[in-house]
Amino acid sequence: MLEARLAEASVLKKLLDAIKELVTDANFECSEEGITLQAMDNSHVALVAVKLVQNGFKKYRCDRPMPLGVNVGSLTKVLKCAKDDDMCTLNAADEADVLNLVYEAKSSDRISSYDLKLMDIDSETLGIPKTSYEARVVLSSAEFARIVRDLSLLGDSVRIEVSKEGVRFASDGEAANGNILLKGQGPIGKVERGPQGDDSDDEEEGDGVKKEKKGNGEEEAEANGEDDDEDGENKKKSKAQAKVKKEKTEDGDVEMEEDEEGDYQPNEDGEEEKEEEEEDDEDGDGKKRKKKSNSSSKPTKKAKTASSSKSKKGKSRADSDEEDEGDAVVIQMNSHVSLTFSLKYLVNFSKSSNLVKKVELYMSNDVPLLVSYDFGQGYIRYYLAPKIGDD
């Protein structure tokens, strides 16, 4: 039996808007840790992975793992019936053939209930690509959306190149060629870590991958030695944040510990990372504003505020932090990478921009690009194989 209550239906609405054109049917895998979805796009070119972590819910209960096979279009329609600020509760009995969604208006004088028919969907084994990357770019999700949209007017594909110079997006079209260079904020460091995701946890994907990732990341960082001091700070911050989260966590038994342990850890990432990033930026940039929050060892402040008060934006604490960052672009690179991707997909991915202000791009040569939107309560990640021949 599943009972999952979101304070605001908007998160779910945005997530479905983001994937509805990519995926027709998919299993929402519900477990103690939360709800995940992994699916190949209809043309089997891209892979999308969504996670809603258990502690991102106002209330979450899932007695045992259960897959909910839904038609994404139908679920989207049902979610359109929710107002953004409605409280949204997902209910499913153990062997149910319907998923019940209840929307309660803030005023509570309106209660809507929808039963969405479920379907059996073969869980295709998805190959989540490796998790260590040679380059990591964090930029404004709106800017990324703008870039790929602009370039899609000129050509079908974009070459993304990360170098000491920065990150360059270039497209050649029949009528015109174009390229955008983002210089990045502060010095270019090594890739700290892969996406911190939890996705590996939930589903079958290799844990091994993760581990390796981290390992790699750390080592690399050390190797550089340039930003070591920064790393130190980052770590601290991470821990601090992690703590905050734990405290906040009300219902979740789920352990967050990993966060603290690893350097990259866990789930926090989304948010924490941002902060870390920010810090880095600061170093480079000199702005310390962000720091404050992190600095405090105790909880509170921002994260809390952000998540609870602001909330509406949708994304949560992360947002607030992110907002501070502004449009600073963070570039981390172990080695030069140059990859070409179909703009059609990237434009599609960038629909997730309304979930969170930052997007992370992870790349290695000849390996699928990872586009990651980590919002407070979870993430949505896209994997896209590069075009061969670098055309």
Added chain:
Amino acid sequence: MLEARLAEASVLKKLLDAIKELVTDANFECSEEGITLQAMDNSHVALVAVKLVQNGFKKYRCDRPMPLGVNVGSLTKVLKCAKDDDMCTLNAADEADVLNLVYEAKSSDRISSYDLKLMDIDSETLGIPKTSYEARVVLSSAEFARIVRDLSLLGDSVRIEVSKEGVRFASDGEAANGNILLKGQGPIGKVERGPQGDDSDDEEEGDGVKKEKKGNGEEEAEANGEDDDEDGENKKKSKAQAKVKKEKTEDGDVEMEEDEEGDYQPNEDGEEEKEEEEEDDEDGDGKKRKKKSNSSSKPTKKAKTASSSKSKKGKSRADSDEEDEGDAVVIQMNSHVSLTFSLKYLVNFSKSSNLVKKVELYMSNDVPLLVSYDFGQGYIRYYLAPKIGDD
């Protein structure tokens, strides 16, 4: 000869936007009392009745009744040429074959004049459904629009059910079922009155339907007996209205009397006021609207609050008042009703939402639904027969 000046063209623009997809050609019947239009929709499933009362005009003169047959699409185009805040004057000579519309900008430095060709349209005899109903629901017009639009995503028809619990809108679709429950503000009272309108006056309507229905209604109402005291008042009102109607009724012999008899009464808490006011209007047409209802025996608690404090709502003339109410839903019910309607039409009706903040739904089992938007200067009402079989 007709000369009718509206302070703002926007009302007319909105009215035409509201009916243009429903009606192709129609007669605007001009008389001393104002301008009315009644027409079946193109598929003869729904009926729309519009009235612009004489005193809603800044200036109104109509020497004798005259029908102005217009192509609604053409009139809509002509009205698109008016700015919302233009003063708009309709002119027609006695045997004219054109309707002249003059738009004067507030600044008065721009005057536009349009001549719309008129046509002869057979006045089809329209059967305006009965005027007493078992249930009356007043809600935000925007919310009603939202509800029918949402449900139209799921299915083709909606079951509207009014019970002690509130009013429920439910639709079953291929992929999902959904239902929205509105709890209503305050206690559920009896139906105070039918639409106060004048529509019965103007045109011929069919009465047969009414009678039977009413009979049933009464019995049920009596059973309840809760609000007896108030009944007295209601009856009076009812009678008054009924009389009006009778007098007006030209072709119908059908008796309205039952209305009065019935118990529907009133309790109305909140709404009595409105109604009374309206009734008064009807009688004379003159409008006593202000009568306000408090006079009525006592009002009841909450409902009152809701109705009075918030507002005034309703309907009538007083749009301004309506705003006060907020989104409070008022439910009046003599007996449980459950009816199924085509969502396509309801969605279409809800285009009138931009005319006024509240909409009233009047229902009795097996009888056409009345959806009424009463704005200050008149009203637009839609009648829609229920689907049989309650499918």
Added chain:
DNA sequence: GACCTAAGGA
């Protein structure tokens, strides 16, 4: 395939 109208979102 292009144009126009209507509906929904910002």
Added chain:
DNA sequence: TCCTTAGGTC
């Protein structure tokens, strides 16, 4: 209220 997107018609 205006702009953008989607759907329907020509």
